[in-house]
Amino acid sequence: MLQPQSDSTYAAVVGVSRCEGQDHLLKMLKKVLLKGGEGIMLRRPNSMYEHGRSHSLLKVKHFHDEEAKVTGMEKGTGRLSALMGKLHVVLPTGVAFKVGTGFSDDQRRRPPKIGSVITFKYQELSAGGHPRFPVFLRERPELTWEDVLAAARKNPPFSSLRKRSIPLLQKRHSILFSTVPSRDQESGKKVIGEADADDDIEEEAKKGNLLTTGSTSAAASSSSAAASSSSSGKELCQYWPKCFRKNAAHLAKFDHPALDTVNDSDDDDGDGGDDKKADADFQPDKATAKATAAAAAASSSDEPRAKRARRDTPSTSPAPPSPAKSADSSSSSSTKVKRDCWYGADCYNSDPAHHARFAHPPPSTSSTAAAAASTGAGAGDSGSGYIEVTNMSQHDLSEYYRFGGDEDDDDEVDGADAAAAGGDDDDDAMLVPDKNESNAELQKFNENKIPKDQGFTMQDEEEEEKDAAAVAPAPTPSPPSNTTSRPTAAKRKRSAATSDSSASSGPYDGCASDDDDSHPDLPLVVSDLPRRTRTGGTRAPSLAAAVPGDVQRKPTLPLRQPSTRRAVVAATDSILHSSPSSSSSSSIAKKCPFILPELLLARGALTVENADGDLVCKKCKQEVGDHRETRA
Amino acid sequence: MANAAQNVMLAHKWEDKVDPTGWWMSEKLDGVRCYWSGSKLYSRQGNEFLAPDYWKKDLPKEPLDGELWCGRGLFQKTLSIVRRTVTNSHTDADWKYVTFLVFDAPARSEKHKMEYEDRVRWLERTIQVRKPNFNCSRATMPSVSLVVLLRGAHIVTLPYSRSSSVAPFHCAAASI
Numbered sequence: 001m002l003q004p005q006s007d008s009t010y011a012a013v014v015g016v017s018r019c020e021g022q023d024h025l026l027k028m029l030k031k032v033l034l035k036g037g038e039g040i041m042l043r044r045p046n047s048m049y050e051h052g053r054s055h056s057l058l059k060v061k062h063f064h065d066e067e068a069k070v071t072g073m074e075k076g077t078g079r080l081s082a083l084m085g086k087l088h089v090v091l092p093t094g095v096a097f098k099v100g101t102g103f104s105d106d107q108r109r110r111p112p113k114i115g116s117v118i119t120f121k122y123q124e125l126s127a128g129g130h131p132r133f134p135v136f137l138r139e140r141p142e143l144t145w146e147d148v149l150a151a152a153r154k155n156p157p158f159s160s161l162r163k164r165s166i167p168l169l170q171k172r173h174s175i176l177f178s179t180v181p182s183r184d185q186e187s188g189k190k191v192i193g194e195a196d197a198d199d200d201i202e203e204e205a206k207k208g209n210l211l212t213t214g215s216t217s218a219a220a221s222s223s224s225a226a227a228s229s230s231s232s233g234k235e236l237c238q239y240w241p242k243c244f245r246k247n248a249a250h251l252a253k254f255d256h257p258a259l260d261t262v263n264d265s266d267d268d269d270g271d272g273g274d275d276k277k278a279d280a281d282f283q284p285d286k287a288t289a290k291a292t293a294a295a296a297a298a299s300s301s302d303e304p305r306a307k308r309a310r311r312d313t314p315s316t317s318p319a320p321p322s323p324a325k326s327a328d329s330s331s332s333s334s335t336k337v338k339r340d341c342w343y344g345a346d347c348y349n350s351d352p353a354h355h356a357r358f359a360h361p362p363p364s365t366s367s368t369a370a371a372a373a374s375t376g377a378g379a380g381d382s383g384s385g386y387i388e389v390t391n392m393s394q395h396d397l398s399e400y401y402r403f404g405g406d407e408d409d410d411d412e413v414d415g416a417d418a419a420a421a422g423g424d425d426d427d428d429a430m431l432v433p434d435k436n437e438s439n440a441e442l443q444k445f446n447e448n449k450i451p452k453d454q455g456f457t458m459q460d461e462e463e464e465e466k467d468a469a470a471v472a473p474a475p476t477p478s479p480p481s482n483t484t485s486r487p488t489a490a491k492r493k494r495s496a497a498t499s500d501s502s503a504s505s506g507p508y509d510g511c512a513s514d515d516d517d518s519h520p521d522l523p524l525v526v527s528d529l530p531r532r533t534r535t536g537g538t539r540a541p542s543l544a545a546a547v548p549g550d551v552q553r554k555p556t557l558p559l560r561q562p563s564t565r566r567a568v569v570a571a572t573d574s575i576l577h578s579s580p581s582s583s584s585s586s587s588i589a590k591k592c593p594f595i596l597p598e599l600l601l602a603r604g605a606l607t608v609e610n611a612d613g614d615l616v617c618k619k620c621k622q623e624v625g626d627h628r629e630t631r632a
Numbered sequence: 633m634a635n636a637a638q639n640v641m642l643a644h645k646w647e648d649k650v651d652p653t654g655w656w657m658s659e660k661l662d663g664v665r666c667y668w669s670g671s672k673l674y675s676r677q678g679n680e681f682l683a684p685d686y687w688k689k690d691l692p693k694e695p696l697d698g699e700l701w702c703g704r705g706l707f708q709k710t711l712s713i714v715r716r717t718v719t720n721s722h723t724d725a726d727w728k729y730v731t732f733l734v735f736d737a738p739a740r741s742e743k744h745k746m747e748y749e750d751r752v753r754w755l756e757r758t759i760q761v762r763k764p765n766f767n768c769s770r771a772t773m774p775s776v777s778l779v780v781l782l783r784g785a786h787i788v789t790l791p792y793s794r795s796s797s798v799a800p801f802h803c804a805a806a807s808i
Binding site: 010011012013014015016017018019020021022024025028032035036037038039040041042043044045046047048049050051052053054055056057058059060061175177 | 636639640641642643644645646648650651652653654655656657658659660661662687690691697698699704705727728730731732733734735736737738740741742745747748749751752755756759
């Protein structure tokens with residue numbers, strides 16, 4: 001019957017309390033600074049509202065001071081263009097920054113010498129550990145830098161104040177002398193928890209200092225955990241759970257609890273009652289030795305964080321660097337804790353943080369790239385897989401370009417012709433196609449056209465690729481966004497240009513006219529290709545190096561880069577699936593004179609592992625290895 | 633109104649020579665100064681903060697001086713929420729993190745010649761942050777007042793709420 005009132009949840013009155021004297025003021029200032037506040041405002045009693053700067057309203061802020069060494073200076077601007085504008089200084093901790101205010105003109109005229117010691121004041125530390133609003137106070141000619149360093153060893157700078165970390169964005173519950181209402185995000189109920197109030201309200205209420213009365217009712221004995229600044233263990237990373245840093249030092253310094261177990265904990269908006277519960281849960285009986293890190297994080301951070309930390313599983317605080325290279329390690333167990341590395345067993349990254357984060361299963365496991373390599377080597381028509389693949393990279397490229405020229409043509413597929421064309425094809429001719437030769441070649445190839453709608457099946461492939469990536473660490477670079485839009489535009493243009501030409505005209509004819517507009521695309525392919533070829537892991541550098549080769553840049557070549565990928569995918573697809581009835585792998589090989597198995601394999605998306613561990617085509621389940629052997 | 637917003641009360645620095653005894657202390661908030669004109673929020677530069685309606689609907693129709701605040705140490709986030717010039721459902725949702733912490737009511741000073749203490753009391757009455765908050769309607773009002781009376785309270789003050797279906801004087805009469 002009694003429903004919560006929807007009153008001003010988003011507004012509150014700032015609580016005020018009568019000051020009993022300077023000591024009281026400073027005590028409160030210290031208190032509020034400890035809690036991360038900015039300072040205290042003082043309001044003259046019985047004053048009226050004034051516009052502009054007024055002496056009825058005073059601000060009390062606190063400044064800290066430290067010594068720093070002058071390392072350099074720069075000229076000022078404007079009025080100070082003839083004088084020193086800023087001092088470059090460094091702290092004993094190595095933090096370097098600039099001090100640009102607090103100098104008199106005389107001091108600017110004769111600035112402190114480089115290497116001398118100055119004292120500056122600052123208001124607080126930024127999240128990055130730099131003093132905020134540094135103001136020059138005085139020179140310290142009596143001090144040498146060695147003295148300061150020695151003093152810093154005993155009493156390090158900033159020891160008096162905690163390094164400021166940005167708290168989570170959520171409704172706060174209290175400020176000095178008053179509470180701030182919050183609303184339960186799910187139920188929409190307004191929440192003024194008992195634990196929300198700070199003890200200062202109660203304290204001040206006892207003394208009768210509070211002017212505002214509404215907040216006293218909410219005063220509670222337990223203060224929130226926000227004030228405590230002691231941290232014995234690792235602090236929770238301020239970016240967690242979205243931290244993307246892999247730096248080992250960072251991982252070692254800050255806690256990153258696993259996310260799987262805490263996904264449900266985001267629902268809370270940190271309402272007061274729950275906070276209290278969380279605090280209670282942190283009694284020693286529950287905070288076992290396992291949860292020490294979590295407890296430490298809780299004591300040093302805000303309440304919701306504490307709750308999250310409590311729910312995390314102890315096994316997941318930063319995993320120790322383990323290469324996971326054991327031969328029999330099952331990938332399923334390793335993926336539970338870590339995701340497989342993009343590069344699989346061929347990963348050359350020696351960063352321990354990387355190893356801590358990603359599993360590197362041996363080639364025998366589900367790493368498709370590695371498996372691809374082994375299959376290629378096993379099928380072996382010319383030595384070990386990787387070396388050969390590297391040599392073929394240029395070959396691949398020319399393939400890409402050739403297909404690119406064809407993709408938009410409207411001819412129909414003729415399987416027999418495709419087979420015939422395949423029989424005649426020659427690797428060397430393909431590598432550096434002479435214009436005439438390639439014209440003839442492509443004339444033939446032209447009749448072996450990709451159906452129009454293959455371009456759409458490629459979209460499906462892309463999605464399947466993503467699925468495959470979820471299962472195995474098969475690298476699946478998604479094409480740049482312009483791959484879809486660009487060919488259509490090009491097609492339109494071209495169809496307009498060659499509207500009267502016969503359907504059987506070679507793709508080169510069509511493309512040659514497009515040369516001038518396809519050349520600006522070159523940078524695209526340069527940026528695109530290395531991404532694509534990363535699929536092979538170690539192949540990326542060689543192929544990237546091959547890209548700028550003159551061969552590929554010959555103006556006679558049709559450079560239709562954005563569409564090449566689609567064309568290749570479509571071509572491989574059509575070859576693998578054009579005759580689903582034929583189960584013999586040799587027929588597949590015949591139909592595929594130009595498609596390199598490595599290309600297929602490296603793409604990873606077309607292949608899956610069957611029960612025997614062989615790589616087979618994802619759709620027709622035919623072995624890819626056979627394809628390669630028969631070709632040789 | 634924007635003119636008034638550009639001319640809000642600002643503070644001097646406190647110095648040791650000023651005896652703070654008897655002065656009113658409050659926390660200095662690291663938020664964004666904001667002037668509520670009665671219908672709109674303005675920055676000190678006179679630009680409007682585009683707060684969503686659900687956020688504004690319970691504010692009184694009187695000028696207020698205060699601070700938009702998300703929490704200690706969250707100045708930058710506050711700024712990023714309130715300074716948006718394009719609004720959509722996402723930016724509107726972000727406003728739920730923002731609290732308008734009111735420290736003065738300029739119009740009460742100018743029109744009603746109320747002193748600071750009276751203004752704060754008035755603000756307290758106007759912007760309620762009290763524990764028992766009930767949705768008041770003609771149907772529930774008698775029972776609410778009954779419960780409150782049974783608990784020993786003498787008066788039920790009604791928080792300002794435009795959504796309330798009962799006019800304040802009705803409730804006041806019923807609750808005594």
